[in-house]
Amino acid sequence: MDNELRFAILIDADNISDKYIKIILDETANNGIATYKRIYGDWTSPQLASWKNVLLENSIIPMQQYSYTTGKNSTDSAMIIDAMDILYSGTVDGYCIVSSDSDFTRLAARLRESGMQVIGMGEEKTPKPFISACNQFKYLDLLYSNQQEEEKEEAVEKQSGSRNPESGKNKRKDIKPKxxxxxxxxxxxxxxxxxxxxxxxxxxxxxxxxxxxxxxxxxxxxxxxxxxxxxxxxxxxxxxxxxxxxxxxxxxxxxxxxxxxxxxx
Known part of the structure; x- marks a missing residue:
């Protein structure tokens, strides 16, 4: 355990759904230990109400950021400032930046320049520059779809009392790469x-x-x-x-x- 990488999970609540929380935490755990778990947004907004239900049970700290100006995303600035503060503290080996926003491209590149392992997570709509700036990038919507299919398959197997011999090989027959x-x-x-x-x-x-x-x-x-x-x-x-x-x-x-x-x- 002493050799595991320490990660700071920073989540942009403005454009990431709470339904992805298990995938976010599991993917981070596959790479190391989450020593920071923070989520950023204006928690006075009703749009983030669904997130509030999962913060406590997953020990994620909500970081309040008011929207001072219409059309400007102050959440991005708060995440970037915190990321750099954590970098200079020397307490982590890497970051998990959860957002589909290209505004974090320069941050990811800067963290990698400092020797950090950077894992990006977002939906398929995430701009390519942000993806390329990360060491790894996980498509949350694709992983979530796979997760849903697995749960359906497990439910059917449990109900029928038998296991599909093809289970675990290629669960998503409908996925056809371009x-x-x-x-x-x-x-x-x-x-x-x-x-x-x-x-x-x-x-x-x-x-x-x-x-x-x-x-x-x-x-x-x-x-x-x-x-x-x-x-x-x-x-x-x-x-x-x-x-x-x-x-x-x-x-x-x-x-x-x-x-x-x-x-x-």
Whole structure:
């Protein structure tokens, strides 16, 4: 536990729904410990009433920010100032900035310049510059849809008393990535394999996943309805997938381009 990263969760209540709170906390917990949990908005506004019900049970501190001027978002300024104060305190290793607002692009870039791990969370409408400024970016609306589908599936299985053998493999059959999006993913995967594969063209799943997240901050196999990287790679049908011995009695999953001379490029 001592080696876990410490995160400050800063939530922009003005454009994030309270229905995402479990996903926000779970995704942060996957990366480390939340030492700060703050949410910003004008709590005198009835529009934030739904948030008030989840703050206490999740130990999230509401930060009051009045809307002094119509058309100006003072919440953004408050979050940015607090983020920098926390940075200079030296008490965290990273930030989880929850917003779909591009105004946090420069903040994310500045925090990364200081060696912070920055995880952005927002909806699909989030502008690309903010996404690119983060180490990782999670689409809350997609993860929420997946969560709802899983709960429905579990309810059906519980009612029927049997488990679907396909459960956990590809839960969202309705998710179909755009051709342009898939082309970009394939091009990125190919470039990673060319650069990091061994002399036989094989690359471990761990290395591929690490490099994908560095080059595509918003890449997450769950966005496409898959639970594991291996299942997603298999669905592309362009790669050989094998378990190869690591030499210590264990096996690890490796990927390689199909129909390719096994020579390092």
């Amino acid at each position: 051709d342009k999006e898939l082309k970009h993913i394939r091009t990125t995967i190919n470039a990673i394999i060319d650069k990091f594969s061994d002399e036989d063209g094989w690359l471990s799943s761990g290395k591929l996943g690490d490099q994908l997240s560095k080059r595509m901050p918003d890449f997450d196999v769950r966005n496409y309805g898959f639970s594991k990287l291996t299942l997603f790679i298999k669905s592309l049908e362009d790669y050989d997938v094998e378990k190869i011995s690591t030499g210590n009695g264990q096996k690890q999953i490796y990927f390689r381009l199909k129909a390719r001379k096994q020579e390092k490029v």
